[in-house]
Amino acid sequence: MVLKKVAGARVGEDAEDLRSWLASLDGAPEVHETVVLACAQHGDERPTWAYVEGTAAEGIARRRCLACATAVHLLDSASRWTHPPMRSCIGCGTSIVEVAAGLSIPDGEHVEWVVVGVRCVECGRLAGLTDMVVDSLPLAEVLSAL
Ligand SMILES: [Zn+2]
Ligand SMILES: [Zn+2]
Structure with a gap:
């Protein structure tokens, strides 16, 4: 893991660094599992590069695959979407x-x-996008809606 600070910003070299960062956030609930979100439209070679919209204020997020433009709302974001x-x-x-x-x-x-966190593919800066309190949903159900 190469997680370093550049000019005060957390920077990661790859998606694994992003996962490590999410698992060690200060002042947050304990994170037990992390998962890199990738587009499911491409068979085994799932691309991870995406555009994202979202707001922490309302706990919503959506990602759009760079390769095929497929958009996925995270969890119940679609029903509460405010077009951030x-x-x-x-x-x-x-x-x-x-x-x-x-x-x-x-x-x-x-x-x-x-x-939900993101890593800039250009400069590596890590940032939080949003977070959501969910009501004891089964793990498999959550994983299928990210
Ligand atoms: Zn795609
Ligand atoms: Zn950047």
């Missing part, structure tokens, strides 16, 4: 990111909290 602007990196302005989710699963089976 596309996110771009505050460090370099790039809009393309890798996306990962951290899951708090206190009993090992039911998810209580989801945090």
Whole structure:
């Protein structure tokens, strides 16, 4: 893991660094599992580069595959969608990111909290996108809706 700080910003070299960061957030519920979110439209070679929209204020997010433009709303975001602007990196302005989710699963089976983070593919800056409190949803159900 190469997780370093550049000019005060967390920077990661790859999606694994993003996962590590999500698993060690200060002042957040414990994260038991992390998953890199990738587009399911491509067989075994799932691309991870995406555009994202979302807002932490309302706990919603959507990612759109760079390769095929398939958009996926995270969990129940679609029903609460408020059309937040596309996110771009505050460090370099790039809009393309890798996306990962951290899951708090206190009993090992039911998810209580989801945090979504992104890594800028240009400069590596890590950032939180949104987080959602979920009502003890089964892990498999959450994984299928990210
Ligand atoms: Zn795709
Ligand atoms: Zn950047």
